[in-house]
Amino acid sequence: MTTVGRAVAATLLLATLTACDATAAGPTPTSEPTVGSRSSYVPGDPTASPTVSEPQTTSARPDPTPTRSTTPTPAPTATRTPTPVTRPVIVIDPGHSGRSIRSRTTNGLLDFDYPNQPEMTEVFDISSCVADGLRADGYRVILTKRRASDSVSLTERAEIANRAKADLAISVHDDHGQGPAFQATYSQRGVSSNGHYPTMYRGTGARRTVFDQPKVAKASDRAAKIIARERAAAQGRPVGVRQNSFDGRAPLEPGNLALVELLADVPWVYNEMGALTGGSTTKRLSLAAETGYAKGLLDGVEAAVPIPGRSGSTSAADIRSCLTARR
Template identity: 65%
Template structure:
């Protein structure tokens, strides 16, 4: 009888253990994260709910009489799945793209037929590389994963390659960093992949002419880019105690560039991309370097903007202070 009782008890224990094992936690400790972006019409924006006015996609505007090609259609790959990758890492991936190239580039981008054109532009390319490096250091200190599109100010990297780097990394956000020595410091601008509202709608974002006219066709990415652009503009403005405009580009009539209203690197990207400009005319000279104070303010605004737009894993930690950023800029000058 005692042996029978032991056998029954053993069977009951085994059943309980099996049941507990089935109801236990995920062995990995966490569920897979849902995509930061989705092309579903009911999707929420990565930084909050989409307002009724935001629900209009960049291609909702009246189409030209001839249907334009899209960047994704030319490549023969689906637009939306690649624009909304599933992420598994908790640390956001940020691409920082310092402007211009060590040598002149002019080649045909094969998927669109557009001209991939860039050129050396000193002192801008050195100034913005220094700013970008300090922003990257500040983000890494906060736990972000950061990829620079160039490893040195004088590197030669085409615009299509910069976009490819961001797409391959499935970046949460990419920012281009430029300045303009033909503009005084009052000029400060931010450009998104959605452009700005014209009346009650947004215009298509495009580049090229004739058979090469290519329209940006990632609506969810465009909406995210627009929201991030507003956040970055706000933070840059707070540092400068001045307004920073969210604007729309116009490349028509610019030597060596194809017409349109979107930077090529943004057109080819499948991730949210915010393009930044800052006036750098110093002492009335177009060749004199931007002041270190202006570089520091630029770096601070960008750092605060990225952190506010895409919160990182150390959300409670303060970003690098202006003094720390100035020390970083000073170190870059000594290299």
């Protein structure tokens, strides 16, 4: 081989050896692996170590669709304003006056009242205790007299109830000329006969005055029946709904309706009870008789003019205590 040939062969051999060394050394990395990049680790290469990549993080993005709560929203509770309860107005009219009084009504009828003991004191005490009980039970009560001895005309008594627009008025009387079997209520309608009610009036001739308020009369009739029923239960004896008569009782005007009822524009019930005690016309009623009368009147008024939702009533014991204190 010539000298030139040997040189070329040596050059080729050196190039081949160099290439083999490069292959044996493995690939040269171009850059360090970055967080989040894939690892350059080649399985089976003992000279390389695996690069642990940090997990890729993704920034949170708002969900364009609004999230709806699965918990039902309770419906708003309606607030109801309590309806105020109307307190009925009751007028109580204790019978008789402290002195004799005479006047004329606008129709010319004689308005006459007079003292009558012991009735005047008895019925004032009974009326006062009924008033106390009704007030305790939620009623507004007006007495036509402040004291037993007050003198108030029948016209003034009716006007008191009319001005107050009373839901019901009651007159309270007793009769010491009658025994305890006499118990009565009197309405502005009278007592029907074969389904027909009489004309209710006072006076004769040009002074004759007729009660011409049918709605008031009907309400009075209803209340008179209720009060009679409750009085009977409390007094333990029958109480009748009757029709009055003032004929032959001069100087009172003749007719069949109490003057105070005739002059009233509101339902009115006139009450009487026999008060003859031990054969005496001047002896005061027993405490038991007064208590029964008062309790019957109170229960009758409350049944005739009830207060919605009211429960309970002033007891007979409370009324008895009131009457005892006044004796």
